């Protein structure tokens with residue numbers, strides 16, 4: 464089982480990913496500055512995963528009561544190399560093998576009003592994270608990108624090869640990070656970098672205890688058919704099941720959308736508007752700009 468660093472793990476997608484990864488047996492260290500969230504979803508995640516409650520270990524550091532602590536939470540900023548160094552060294556027994564990078568700002572209108580804040584958090588934050596990964600010899604990352612990259616597409620359904628033409632600052636920052644990842648992957652062997660261009664994931668955990676509005680969901684579970692209710696959950700569970708089961712194996716490499724060789728139950732992040740890719744018939748590697756590195760094995 465892997466020890467993973469999760470940025471933005473208290474957020475909507477990050478909290479669902481944390482739960483699925485914990486249920487699969489991985490141990491996690493979460494870095495989140497709670498700008499768009501709070502520690503509450505992670506309390507819920509710890510409970511749903513059957514771990515002890517999150518205890519405050521220091522001013523900005525929590526851990527589950529179990530030993531060894533399966534979930535460590537650091538209130539920290541991805542733009543701070545000191546916070547990231549603390550996160551990489553948070554476990555005294557395990558080395559971070561891979562990073563799932565969810566931290567970021569995502570509101571289009573806000574990005575138009577505050578573009579510098581978006582470039583700082585999304586782009587400078589991602590650069591700072593990649594630099595920290597290099598310092599700590601961790602070179603595997605899954606980046607939360609966005610289908611907003613496609614802007615106004617020429618046709619739908621959108622294919623992965625559609626031109627990248629973002630039309631707002633939020634989209635520009637996602638495109639910039641993708642370019643940074645591509646440049647890094649081209650510069651040096653050993654980086655294994657994946658991007659997931661989400662459309663609009665919706666839904667909540669069947670318990671109703673984590674969702675896009677966790678405090679509300681916790682107090683008043685959503686009805687099954689309500690948008691965001693249990694039956695409305697679409698891609699999240701399948702996506703993280705795919706990552707959690709089978710793609711951290713050293714021999715197999717990382718194929719984010721296709722967990723254990725079979726289609727994950729909820730599909731992948733792109734299935735709503737995008738037919739699933741297929742592996743190369745001979746090499747078995749999955750297509751896409753990062754395909755060769757993704758499939759290269761650790």
Ligand SMILES: NC(=O)c1ccc[n+]([C@@H]2O[C@H](COP(=O)([O-])OP(=O)(O)OC[C@H]3O[C@@H](n4cnc5c(N)ncnc54)[C@H](O)[C@@H]3O)[C@@H](O)[C@H]2O)c1
Pocket residue numbers: 470471472473474475476477494495496497498499500501539540541542564565566567568569584588607608609610660661662663664
């Ligand atoms: N939800 C969607 O529909 C959607 C669609 C496409 C892409 N995405 C991307 O997926 C990622 C996660 O989305 P989400 O819906 O879970 O968002 P979210 O706002 O719920 O979660 C983002 C998390 O990042 C944290 N964060 C923000 N700035 C930070 C910083 N400087 N340092 C540390 N933590 C920071 C926030 O506190 C929050 O917990 C984002 O990068 C977003 O752009 C989301």
